[in-house]
Amino acid sequence: MHELGITRNIVSIVEKAAGGRRVKRVTLDVGQFSGVLPEAIAFCFEIVAKGTLLEAARLDIHNVAGRARCRNCGDSFATTTLYQACACGSRTIERLSGEELKIREMEIEEAA
């Protein structure tokens, strides 16, 4: 389960950014084609966050649907598979979203 390593990275990045303060909430953008399962990330987070500044943090996972734009006709459309042709028949498409896996937001406890 490679989500464990990914979750460790996320927790470590957030911990560094938190600068010793407790983290209240973390929001992730997880694309449909990012190759990770949101449920697995949520499961790993419970384990990995234990004993860190993120222990009591809420994890919000924002699922990002796949979208692409056709370089031929300029149309943009939702994609359900990674290699999808445009309605005009062109396969020269530019991926707009769906592959991201990033920390969108984090909420840190105010300094006392």
Ligand SMILES: [Zn+2]
């Ligand atoms: Zn097209």
